[in-house]
Amino acid sequence: MTYRILVTGSAGRLGRAAVKALVAKGHHVIGFDVRPTPGLPPGQSLVATFGDVAVLRAAMQGMDRVIHLAATPDDAKYPRGTPPDDGDNFLDGLVPNNIVGLYNLLEAARLAKIPRLVLASTGQVVDRHIDAKQIPLTGSARFAPRYLYACTKVFLEAIGEVYSREHGMAVIAVRLGWCPRDLGQVAEIERSVEDQDVYLSPGDAGRFFAAAVEAEAVSGFHVAYATSRHRTELIYDLSETRALTGFVPQDTWPTGATEW
Numbered sequence: 001m002t003y004r005i006l007v008t009g010s011a012g013r014l015g016r017a018a019v020k021a022l023v024a025k026g027h028h029v030i031g032f033d034v035r036p037t038p039g040l041p042p043g044q045s046l047v048a049t050f051g052d053v054a055v056l057r058a059a060m061q062g063m064d065r066v067i068h069l070a071a072t073p074d075d076a077k078y079p080r081g082t083p084p085d086d087g088d089n090f091l092d093g094l095v096p097n098n099i100v101g102l103y104n105l106l107e108a109a110r111l112a113k114i115p116r117l118v119l120a121s122t123g124q125v126v127d128r129h130i131d132a133k134q135i136p137l138t139g140s141a142r143f144a145p146r147y148l149y150a151c152t153k154v155f156l157e158a159i160g161e162v163y164s165r166e167h168g169m170a171v172i173a174v175r176l177g178w179c180p181r182d183l184g185q186v187a188e189i190e191r192s193v194e195d196q197d198v199y200l201s202p203g204d205a206g207r208f209f210a211a212a213v214e215a216e217a218v219s220g221f222h223v224a225y226a227t228s229r230h231r232t233e234l235i236y237d238l239s240e241t242r243a244l245t246g247f248v249p250q251d252t253w254p255t256g257a258t259e260w
């Protein structure tokens, strides 16, 4: 069975991986990003932002699935500097995109009666348990967010659960592992065995998103983890993800890390 799927953030690191895997499986994919989406013809690559509510709502019409990846990404450092330059990007980056933009997305999905959404959360919502070696982590682990970006993903999981419960949509909030966005991040993962254990290859990311949209009989709200295979220690328990979607990772660090 093939679906009509809207992917937001489709030109980004994980968006491109999702689009590639979904197109390969014969799904009809519409990209939504502030820049054109590689791998999609112009007619299927919408160039817009969440502020363009009319475009967003029109894009939702007739969709079977929505994969929501567009967001302001995490800062490597928090606060960004030392006083007096110790600010953050909460008000000017995270709130407009990860809170207001997410709300616009969910409202558009509710109005269009989208049956299933996959929302990009992050393993950073339970980050502090890893430092405390309280692993492996399941979907029911108490929130222990890293910084302010992770707090916006706690909100994403909370509002995802509300929209699922109140509006009857199936929502999978996926706590994604680390898929490096540039060579600096590749080098960072190379230096840390723990980071290698939460690595998510583009290939496995694509397989996860395909499994999440294709899985039969998904209803209600779910938290899932998506990583590649761990090398030394199991940090995120993938058994709930496997039971829900059938996803089984195939790669280990560094497979695919520098395939952009």
Ligand SMILES: NC(=O)c1ccc[n+]([C@@H]2O[C@H](COP(=O)([O-])OP(=O)(O)OC[C@H]3O[C@@H](n4cnc5c(N)ncnc54)[C@H](O)[C@@H]3O)[C@@H](O)[C@H]2O)c1
Residues within 6 Å of the ligand: 008, 009, 010, 011, 012, 013, 014, 015, 032, 033, 034, 035, 048, 049, 050, 051, 068, 069, 070, 071, 072, 073, 074, 097, 101, 120, 121, 122, 123, 175, 176, 177, 178, 179, 180, 181
């Ligand atoms: N890459 C990772 O390791 C990782 C880990 C955990 C969670 N995530 C989450 O996965 C999602 C995708 O991450 P990524 O690494 O691909 O990020 P990315 O920065 O490579 O891609 C994000 C894309 O979203 C687009 N975008 C941002 N704001 C937008 C807006 N308002 N309207 C339209 N498009 C917008 C950007 O142009 C970009 O192409 C994000 O939600 C991120 O928080 C990523």
